[in-house]
Amino acid sequence: MRLYQLYLGTNIPNSNTVVSKSDLLDFLTLFDDLVGYTLLQADGYWYGVSETSFILQIATNRPNIVENVGRRYKLTFSQESVMLISPDGSVNFMED
Numbered sequence: 001m002r003l004y005q006l007y008l009g010t011n012i013p014n015s016n017t018v019v020s021k022s023d024l025l026d027f028l029t030l031f032d033d034l035v036g037y038t039l040l041q042a043d044g045y046w047y048g049v050s051e052t053s054f055i056l057q058i059a060t061n062r063p064n065i066v067e068n069v070g071r072r073y074k075l076t077f078s079q080e081s082v083m084l085i086s087p088d089g090s091v092n093f094m095e096d
Contacts, residue, residue, distance in 0.1 A: 004066040006056040007083035008073055009046055019077050024054055027076060033065050034058065046080070070094050 044053030
């Protein structure tokens with residue numbers, strides 16, 4: 001298995017609401033093939049603006065699962081971007 005990390009912001013653009021830990025845990029139940037993960041809370045910054053963020057660590061041999069979670073999170077919670085760090089240390093911003 002290899003360890004992947006998704007960095008998930010919680011501020012929802014053009015809204016006064018944020019993604020709560022409960023919202024995120026409910027969202028993660030949508031993925032039957034996500035058998036285990038670690039969820040860490042962090043203080044993140046996006047274009048100089050501070051926001052509570054989550055780091056979702058997933059150990060898997062199937063990187064497509066991680067990419068699917070990241071892309072769906074971005075769409076579901078109207079995020080501008082989700083950052084993915086792959087096991088080799090490469091960084092990808094899911095922005096499209």
